[in-house]
Amino acid sequence: MTEQSTLSGRLARFAKVGVNLGGFATGMAAARVGGRALDDPKNAAELKRVLGDLKGPLMKLAQILGNIPDAVPPEFAKQLAELQSNAPPMGAGFVRRRMAGELGPDWRAKFVDFSPEAVAAASLGQVHKATLHSGETVAVKLQYPDMASAVEADLGQLDLMLSLFRRVDSSINTAEIRDELAARLREELDYSREAKHLTLYRHMLADRPEIHVPQPHPELSSGRLLTMQWLDGRKLLDYKAHPQETRNQIARSLFNGWYQPFYRSGVIHGDPHLGNYTVADASPDAASINLLDFGCVRIFPPHFIEGVNQLFHAIETENDEQAAHAFELWGFKGLTREIRETLLVWARFLYGPLLEDRVRPIDLDGRPGEYGRATASKVHAELRRLGTVTIPAEFVFMDRAAIGLGGVFIQLGAELNWSQMFRTLMADFDEAEVAARQAEALSQAGL
Secondary structure, three states, X not given: OOOXXXXXXXXXXXXXXXXXXXXXXXXXHHHHHOOOOOOXXXXXXXXXXXXHHHOHHHHHHHHHHHOOOOOOOHHHHHHHHOOOOOOOOOOHHHHHHHHHHHHOOOHHHHOOEEOOOOOEEOOOEEEEEEEOOOOOEEEEEEEOOOHHHHHHHHHHHHHHHHHHHHHHOOOEEOHHHHHHHHHHHHHHOOHHHHHHHHHHHHHHOOOOOOEEOOOEOHHHOOOOEEEEEOOOEEEHHHXXXXXXXXXXXXXXXXXXXXXXXXXXXXXXXXXXXXXXXXXXXXXXXXXXXXXXXXXXXXXXXXXXXXXXXXXHHHHHHOOHHHHHHHHHHHOOOOOOHHHHHHHHHHHHHHHHHHHOOOOEEOOOOOOHHHOOHHHHHHHHHHHHHHOOEEOOHHHHHHHHHHHHHHHHHHHXXXXXXXXXHHHHHHHOOOHHHHHHHHHHHHHHHOO
């Protein structure tokens, strides 16, 4: 079971976060009285500073918002996307209490060796390295205390932050975005669900020997503790100076590791940043990669994937009627022709590399931190003129993941025929078969 949210925990977190965000809102209002516009870059930079000091779930939510094109005003999106999780790890006392609470007072006897120092720390938990009696090395992921209360309190503060954004720019209705973020973040608190995600991905990628997913250990896991196989690997950016073919092999493996589950089973890894991938140490040619951290996974109905195909063909043939149908499959409602054409500007940007049957970088400008930002700003400005658009919930993490993965490809300097790889997956798509594979995969994982 996951840890329950408590009133005292929520109030404590709400007070801490509320003071910071409330102070920012007051300062923003005062600056406006003094002549500074709400969308002034200085306001965006100040919000980044405030959120960076807070750590925890709200900082994570803000970072995600910054990477969802069109979710927030462009000036704020740039600053939020640059937020980094630098949470200091909890000490030995917390580790002993958490392990005893989840595995019992004799927890230490279940391991030959257990490192009391965390090897990694993030927004919701930290990771320790340990050795089982079988000799296997494992990663032990511990959730920070009272995270359920922190999440619920921070979701309340997210509403305040979104209301501030609406005062700056009301072109995007963020109601479904907010609900989607809340649903995925609550799921991330359930480490028993993440263990099932590991099993799900191991099943979906079983025919990909170049892609490794950790094996979970359910007998040493719970709602707040996840023990899984340790995968040795090197950071992707360690390969930036390697030969072009090496970097291309890494990118090809990443492409297949992300898009194959989506196209064959309607599942995506919703958090594709550099820290969630490593190149396997046992792979001297760099063709083999490790996929890590499966807290944020999104499952789609097969018709959503059909919408991806429909829009691809609509852009390729300039078929406006087919484009309208694709947006409907994605859950957009009541789009005028002008708004639809504006959204197509963004879609043409995303599909651009997939339409060109040639070897090329994913982005011709090659600026990872700016990938898609100029196009998103242009689209946002036009939507602001045309009226409010509601972004469907299912679209949120799909869009964010596509941009995140593209940024990784830029960092690697990969040059591939993206069109051929994408068309191969698209040619094998059958909605009924995807539904059957999805049902089987979810059943295998116990989801």
